[in-house]
Amino acid sequence: MSIISLHPIGTIHSPYRSIEDMPIQPIGDGTTQGTVVLEAAYADGLEDIEGFSHLILIYQFHRVRGFDLKVKPFLDDRAHGLFATRAPRRPNPIGLSVVPLLSREGNKLFVGNIDVLDGTPLLDIKPFVPDFDSPMVTSVGWLAGKMRQAKQMRSDGRFAASD
């Protein structure tokens, strides 16, 4: 199948400079603020975004390389299929975070609950719409009962680039 070429439309800034110090998901530290800086050329595309309390950020996991089809996630000591996890090392290293939008200044969005590395290349911003994005979830597989644990965990080096 053919290659799909994407290009960053901006950069996500956060306090996290190394993979080791990051929360494993936004839940890891609900108070950490980040700044999404959109390329100036796209700024007009942000009109009316302030009306939404939450956004979906889509970005590149730019510091990872390669992937394994079975991974042992932070929250379990058993391996699972890669697509049953949120591990960043994936065939297409695309990340997704749902964040609260705190405020906007021109092409800058100030967001909460950030869980990405400083300098992360931004690929897309979508408004979070509960009717589309919040289903009535009835099961979370191997993650059941592990959420309390997630709130206290930080990343470690396991998903770092190997080169």
Added chain:
Amino acid sequence: MSIISLHPIGTIHSPYRSIEDMPIQPIGDGTTQGTVVLEAAYADGLEDIEGFSHLILIYQFHRVRGFDLKVKPFLDDRAHGLFATRAPRRPNPIGLSVVPLLSREGNKLFVGNIDVLDGTPLLDIKPFVPDFDSPMVTSVGWLAGKMRQAKQMRSDGRFAASD
């Protein structure tokens, strides 16, 4: 900034053969089933995915070209900034749908609530985890009060490729 090269890891099959006949979001037709066929090489990555009631599909809007920074969405007669909408014509034409996982057979996932064109290139599958992905949304901007309308609407030609 540098180009990011992605490659399809599978294909999403649906009953929708043309952009004109599609629901505008999964909500448009909650009962439509689709099939996600992962390339056989990645099948081991699906282990334990059956435990999750919902998945996040990330895919390419492969039939759109170009974008405008201001768009008039299906659900409004006023234009809004592109990033305050879910319009498929975006600088990076990446789509995201949250779907219920009905069953799995090997490298095939049968899902509900599908809202993509038949033959859509799949980029990633992530498990939907409410603690990460279901925030306490307090506002949905210009979409407020328009959700009932969305359930009955179908797409039209406005987001079709212009070439």
